[in-house]
Amino acid sequence: MSYLIALHGLLAVIWVGGMFFAYMILRPAAQPLETQQRLSLWARTFGGFFPWVWGAVLIVPLTGYYVAIARFGVMAALPMYVNIMQGLGILMILLYLHVFFAPYRRLRRGVESGDFVKAGHALVQIRQLVAINMALGLITIFVALVGANCTGSRFC
Numbered sequence: 001m002s003y004l005i006a007l008h009g010l011l012a013v014i015w016v017g018g019m020f021f022a023y024m025i026l027r028p029a030a031q032p033l034e035t036q037q038r039l040s041l042w043a044r045t046f047g048g049f050f051p052w053v054w055g056a057v058l059i060v061p062l063t064g065y066y067v068a069i070a071r072f073g074v075m076a077a078l079p080m081y082v083n084i085m086q087g088l089g090i091l092m093i094l095l096y097l098h099v100f101f102a103p104y105r106r107l108r109r110g111v112e113s114g115d116f117v118k119a120g121h122a123l124v125q126i127r128q129l130v131a132i133n134m135a136l137g138l139i140t141i142f143v144a145l146v147g148a149n150c151t152g153s154r155f156c
């Protein structure tokens, strides 16, 4: 069980940590680049990061639900922090699926075809959705760590 929770937490940290680095560090660092170079950099960056996110999107809920059932028995018996975690987790996964199949596809096609206006619009949308998902991820990790280590409250 502890290995599964560790794997669960590790993939969650790779996902949320990657979004944190992209939004808080790489985004301002790439700003001075010329538009075509900047859009190509982002297409390559997401191309390298998203396979890890697919790993997280598969492994985090699988390990989470396995541990939830093994530890708490039925879904109705889940403590509040696990319910918050799964609610925010499902929202994060849906947001990622939208990013991957919609603006990211437009960013890639725009860069490949040289349509940098289309790629630029797609990047703006990705940036906004990554900002939301990063915030949800940081809140979820905080809730998970407080919940798993607290006692004697309705929250845990």
Ligand code: HEM
Binding pocket: 005, 008, 009, 012, 013, 016, 060, 061, 063, 064, 065, 067, 068, 071, 082, 085, 086, 087, 088, 089, 090, 092, 136, 137, 138, 140, 141, 144, 145, 147, 148, 149
């Ligand atoms: C998608 C549905 C999810 C389910 C069903 C789920 C379920 C769980 C369960 C049952 C635990 C063990 C709690 C305990 O040891 O008492 C756990 C731990 C944890 N979860 Fe989730 N989780 C989900 C999504 C997420 C997401 C999206 C994140 C972060 C972005 C996350 C981060 C964590 C962390 C960091 C821990 C370790 C807490 C600790 O043991 O100190 N989980 N999760």
